[in-house]
Amino acid sequence: MGVSLLVQIMSIYYPVLAAVGVPVNLVTIVILSRGKCGLSKCITRYLLGMAAAELMVLITDVIIRSIVELYFPLSFFTITPVCSVNLALAGAGTTISVWFTVGFTFDRFVAICCQKLRTKYCTERTASVVIGTVIVLSCLINVPWYFTVELVYITDNKPRGCALTQSFLTSPSWTSFVLLAFTVTACLPFVLFLLVNSLTARYILVSGRVRRLLRGRNSGEKGKDPEMDSRRKSIVLLFSISGSFIALWSTVVVYVVAERVLGAEYFTDSDLQTISLMLQALSTCTNTCIYVLTQRMFREQLKNMVKYPMNFLVKLIISLKH
Numbered sequence: 001m002g003v004s005l006l007v008q009i010m011s012i013y014y015p016v017l018a019a020v021g022v023p024v025n026l027v028t029i030v031i032l033s034r035g036k037c038g039l040s041k042c043i044t045r046y047l048l049g050m051a052a053a054e055l056m057v058l059i060t061d062v063i064i065r066s067i068v069e070l071y072f073p074l075s076f077f078t079i080t081p082v083c084s085v086n087l088a089l090a091g092a093g094t095t096i097s098v099w100f101t102v103g104f105t106f107d108r109f110v111a112i113c114c115q116k117l118r119t120k121y122c123t124e125r126t127a128s129v130v131i132g133t134v135i136v137l138s139c140l141i142n143v144p145w146y147f148t149v150e151l152v153y154i155t156d157n158k159p160r161g162c163a164l165t166q167s168f169l170t171s172p173s174w175t176s177f178v179l180l181a182f183t184v185t186a187c188l189p190f191v192l193f194l195l196v197n198s199l200t201a202r203y204i205l206v207s208g209r210v211r212r213l214l215r216g217r218n219s220g221e222k223g224k225d226p227e228m229d230s231r232r233k234s235i236v237l238l239f240s241i242s243g244s245f246i247a248l249w250s251t252v253v254v255y256v257v258a259e260r261v262l263g264a265e266y267f268t269d270s271d272l273q274t275i276s277l278m279l280q281a282l283s284t285c286t287n288t289c290i291y292v293l294t295q296r297m298f299r300e301q302l303k304n305m306v307k308y309p310m311n312f313l314v315k316l317i318i319s320l321k322h
Contacts, residue, residue: 006274013278014066018058021285025055028288031301038297045127046104047287053097054284060090062281073160080151083162087149091142095185097284099134101245102189103127108238109196113203141184144177182256190253193242204235233294240290248283251276 028051031037032044039047064077064086076082107130111122120126148168152161168174255276291298 006271010066010274010278011070014062014281017281017285018063018067021058021062022055024285024288025051025058027302027305028291029055031298031305034301036297036301037291037295039295040122041124042107042122042127043104045124045131046100046107047291049100049131050097050104050287053093053100054287056093057090057097057281058284060086060093062284065090066281069162074155078160078162080149080159080162084146084149087162088142088145091145091181091185092139094280095138095142095181096135098185098189098245099138100131101241102192103130103134105193105196105238105242108234109200112200112234112238141181145181148174179260186249186253186256190246190249193246197239197242200235200238236294237290240294241287244286244290245283248279248286252280 029048032039032048032051035041035044037044068075068077069083072078077086107122107127111118114121148164149162150165151159152163154160251272255272292302
């Protein structure tokens with residue numbers, strides 16, 4: 001695939017992603033904050049945090065970095081200090097979004113596989129502590145991104161543009177920082193997702209088989225098992241969100257690992273890098289689709305939100321006629 005074709009695709013892809021992703025995440029935040037989706041307060045906290053973090057990534061990374069800076073080179077956001085702040089915020093937003101998803105995955109692992117620990121860990125208070133800790137640490141880890149760029153040109157006595165500094169490109173210290181940032185934001189979460197989901201799947205298979213056997217022997221019950229039905233819904237949500245992350249981030253992980261193993265010059269300006277960043281950006285608006293497909297009560301709340309302005313308009317027209 002030629003670079004020129006990719007550039008044309010990107011010029012359409014990112015505006016469409018922003019136009020869809022921003023309202024989708026806003027709607028998700030409104031629906032989840034009402035607490036009428038049949039989810040526990042603990043799960044709701046994580047899902048709200050994920051939606052807010054993804055909205056932050058859409059604004060800082062997709063809209064400001066990929067759209068505004070490209071199409072509006074003289075805007076406020078192209079001023080170098082502002083661009084530097086936005087770069088750090090985009091990194092923080094990505095890290096927060098990823099680790100909120102990790103926190104949610106581990107919470108569901110505990111709820112499903114660790115019955116004794118569940119009552120103590122899977123609480124709204126624990127979720128709040130995890131979310132607060134992730135936000136603080138993610139912001140601290142991404143502060144150095146502010147110092148990685150320099151001005152490109154000066155216009156109207158204002159420094160503009162965000163070019164990577166020469167020291168960032170050549171210094172071993174900055175190379176170590178980039179490797180640390182990649183490990184924290186992509187590699188470690190990727191491994192944790194695979195590990196936790198594997199343990200969860202193994203526990204489900206074993207416990208489900210044992211539970212069906214015991215129910216059949218003790219009571220001869222052949223009807224639905226409420227406990228298994230509840231667990232199944234939680235599992236579908238967990239595996240859908242984790243699977244989405246693994247699928248969309250796998251290209252990024254493969255690219256960076258290959259770059260480190262084979263040498264940076266081998267992958268410079270490659271199509272794989274561009275495609276991997278596009279897939280990573282897509283992860284900011286997939287969770288809402290997952291909620292719609294897997295959560296019946298979320299679908300009902302979404303329908304009510306869509307119907308509300310229409311019903312209001314109908315009532316307004318009727319009142320005006322009378």
